[in-house]
Amino acid sequence: MLTSSLSHAPDGQPWRITVLRNRNGMVATFMDWGATWLSARVPMKDGSVREALLGCATPSDYLQQSAYLGATVGRYANRIANARLQTAGIQLVANQGEHQLHGGPQGFDKRRWQIVSQSDSEVHYRLDSSDGDQGFPGTLLVSLRYQLDDDNRLSIIYESQVSKPCPVNLTNHAYFNLDANHGDARQHHLQLHADRYLPVDNSGIPRGTLKAVEQTTFDFRQPKTIAQHFLQDDDQRAAKGYDHAFLLNPSAAQPAAQLWSADRALSLTVRTTAPALQFYSGNYLAGTPAREQGTYNDYQGIALESGFLPDSPNHPEWPQADCWQQPGETRRTVTHYTLTAE
Secondary structure (H helix, E strand, O other), X not given: OOEEEEOOOOOOOOEEEEXXXXXXXXXXXXXXXXXXXXXXXXXXXXXXXXEOEOOOOOHHHHHHOOOXXXXXXXXXXXXXXXXXXXXXXXXXXXXXXOEEEOOOOOOHHHOEOEEEEEOOOEEEEEEEEOOOHHHOXXXXXXXXXXXXXXXXXXXXXXXXXXXXXXXXXXXXXXXXXXXXXXXXXXXXXXXXXXXXXXXXXXXXXXXXXXXEOOOOOOOXXXXXXXXXXXXXXXXXXXXXXOEEEEEEOOOOOOOOEEEEOOOOOEEEEEEEOOOEEEEEOOOXXXXXXXXXXXXXXXXXXXXXXXXXXXXXXXXXXXXXXXXXXXXXXXXXEEEEEEEEEO
């Protein structure tokens, strides 16, 4: 465990960086600004070390990007149509045209998270969100733990409490590129254990209801390259690629998703207690400050974000758990990202 100060954040305080390590030599790095996952360096079979995440060269560079690189997103990740909680008659703060994206213009990715504790294997953050923050009702208390074990499993554990009924959807927005050269991530192989996905319009707002993946370009039930059916239908073209939520098949025996580098030397396994996974193929990454080059290109990273379906507060008919959290309830969601050198 290591904490250091590099320059200063918008609140005038230093960035606080935490480094976790395991016995295999994997190193995961985090920042308290946005409770951001900065880096995941994995020792490979040939003795090299491979960086699995996209990221910026310095903490201050994260302020110059809008891709939510590695950030913790909330109160409600993904989109809420018309920035409105229809059933409650509550207007939220919009930040994507008339809609709200990832919790509003001052979402949790733009906050200083308090470090509660840290060790070689875990960092524990906390965030308090006041009543009316970005339009959301009630105070929200969030506990977030990043844990790294000796199986190269990075676990993200969210716990939340509210003082008024409020939709809560917390996620991490890491972008993965498992290739040594961080080239076009569409050459990765992906498997998603999901029978249905949610079509969206060109603003990412759900269009219609859930649709079967069978006989569509969204069928990743068997591994295939992301490039194989890329932009070959209207649902993809509306989003400039894949940027869609998949309703996961509930099974303790199988992971939610698996991702393999083009050379099959490194894999990522995702398991989660959340009902859905947003698969985003990095369609708008161009111009994002990069760690080892000037800027990233479109399609250079893959996001696999656990959570609820987009606009769930306005769709109680969808077959998933209720996204509205009630006072007196402690909600706990766990997502595991395991990186394995093959």
